[in-house]
Amino acid sequence: QVQLQESGPGLVKPSETLSLTCSVSGYSISSGYFWGWIRQPPGKGLEWVGSIAHNGATYYNPSLKSRVTLSGDTSKNHFSLKLTFVTAADTAVYFCASSGNIDEKALDYWGQGTLVTVSS
């Protein structure tokens, strides 16, 4: 059973960089699957941020591509999100999730989510 857990600062100042990590247990991120981030502003819908494949290939939401970097650390079995130059519009619950177990794009394992607030 794959388990994911997000971690990182809950408060980030405007114009700074948001950094989150998703720790994975029950499966090696280098063995397969896609590992991604999805965010949800308070009271709003879901937005895909991006995904990183087990081979390191990355896929980003075009609207965020200029500010997003995803990376993986196989030694720690976790993957990370960096979002630069944040504004209040980036305030959201950030979920990490995986796909590829039953279908390449079916997000079937999710973390519980972590709220990141952008405020001075």
Next chain:
Amino acid sequence: QSVLTQPPSASGTPGQMVTISCSGSSSNIGSNYVYWYQQLPGTAPKLLIYRNNQRPSGVPDRFSGSKSGTSASLAISGLRSEDEADYYCAGWDDSLSGYVFGTGTKVTVL
């Protein structure tokens, strides 16, 4: 500004059937699989349907998905109080080269 449009709300009484629509285009639903997620209040989304109409292990057969052209639907039969949640369609968009979610539908059990 999602490219997948859903009605904001749907409702029904216990035992009834509720259907949620998801409208897209040729670059997303028209050429790729559709996925459905259920998000109970305060929790992470859960995969309900994959590849248009397939249920992951453990998802009751009260939930069913279908797709026709550039639209898709999720049907919930035998509505139960625990089905009260937000539901999102999703899929890959070839034009955007990205994964897109629908606008979301809040289902209320009256």
